[in-house]
Amino acid sequence: MPKNINSKNNNILVIGLGLIGSSLCRALKNSSYSEKICGYDHDKEVMEYAVEHNFVDESIKDLKSGIKEADLVIICVPVHQVKKILDISKDFFNTKKVFTDTLSVKNPILDFLAKNNLSNIDNLIFSHPMAGTEHSGIINSKEDLFLNATTIINPLCNSSLECINIVTELWKAINCNIVEFDASNHDSLLAAISHAPHFISFVLSKKMNDLEFSDIDFLPTKTPSLLDMTRIANSDPEAWASIFLENENALCNFIDEYIKELSELKYKIKSNNFDDIFSYLKKSKPIK
Numbered sequence: 001m002p003k004n005i006n007s008k009n010n011n012i013l014v015i016g017l018g019l020i021g022s023s024l025c026r027a028l029k030n031s032s033y034s035e036k037i038c039g040y041d042h043d044k045e046v047m048e049y050a051v052e053h054n055f056v057d058e059s060i061k062d063l064k065s066g067i068k069e070a071d072l073v074i075i076c077v078p079v080h081q082v083k084k085i086l087d088i089s090k091d092f093f094n095t096k097k098v099f100t101d102t103l104s105v106k107n108p109i110l111d112f113l114a115k116n117n118l119s120n121i122d123n124l125i126f127s128h129p130m131a132g133t134e135h136s137g138i139i140n141s142k143e144d145l146f147l148n149a150t151t152i153i154n155p156l157c158n159s160s161l162e163c164i165n166i167v168t169e170l171w172k173a174i175n176c177n178i179v180e181f182d183a184s185n186h187d188s189l190l191a192a193i194s195h196a197p198h199f200i201s202f203v204l205s206k207k208m209n210d211l212e213f214s215d216i217d218f219l220p221t222k223t224p225s226l227l228d229m230t231r232i233a234n235s236d237p238e239a240w241a242s243i244f245l246e247n248e249n250a251l252c253n254f255i256d257e258y259i260k261e262l263s264e265l266k267y268k269i270k271s272n273n274f275d276d277i278f279s280y281l282k283k284s285k286p287i288k
Helices: 019-029 044-052 063-069 079-092 107-115 161-173 183-210 224-234 237-246 248-270 274-283
Strands: 011-015 036-040 072-075 098-101 124-129 150-155 177-180
Touching (some): 011 019, 011 063, 019 044, 063 079, 072 079, 072 161, 079 107, 079 237, 107 183, 124 161, 150 183, 161 177, 183 248, 237 248, 248 274
Parallel strands (some): 011 036, 011 072, 072 098, 098 124, 150 177
8 A cells, every 4th residue: 555645636737628638637727636736738728828817826847847746647648658757757656645636538548557467557547538629638627517527437456446536536526426336347438438439429520521512502511410520520539549559349249239339220221111210219219
């Protein structure tokens, strides 16, 4: 168990100041959870923006030094950047510091831990706030982004109760609702409730972009139902390409099942059987 953990977390370091990281800094600044919020980003202009707009109290130029000074470290980088951050952070695992993250996929972290014989970590607690918008970057940050959002917390096998409580209180301090379950189930669940919906939205939006409506007076892509389904296709393509690749197995398994459902409904339509179609659609209403 980490020794002498600072439960007040007087110095929080947020690594990665994109939409999630910068919004988290703003939310924490408005709370009484910590005395000091520091931020780090590989983009110097982003760090300057964060300081100028008072999103952070201090920008960190040397990441390892910033981690050394922090009580609580929150990793908010895109999935494809996390291994570099973990490599710098690993010297501080099983110390009095507490680590958590906001990543949408956890397998890259689990793989890193396994390859580096770090399976016994007690001060790393996975987090995933189910919050965001179709926009990206610090300029689109929102101080109330996490208000009433659900945050998933995934302790590891050796996670200390003290560290779990600290991370839980972090998210509660910015008005999140907490759900906790085993880390091994995270990516398969997120494939269904987040990654597949984005996948479907991207595909539908591309298909609409490929169609030609030059002989129609109004723009069909602005209809409310289509806007509802394609809104999240405006999300950052680089970030989502990385998420899709890192959660390949779980996502592709879900998409295979989804394609079977598409084929089933298509068959019912081609069979011209109203009752079968009606029955399928009735069973498809969302569970409340």
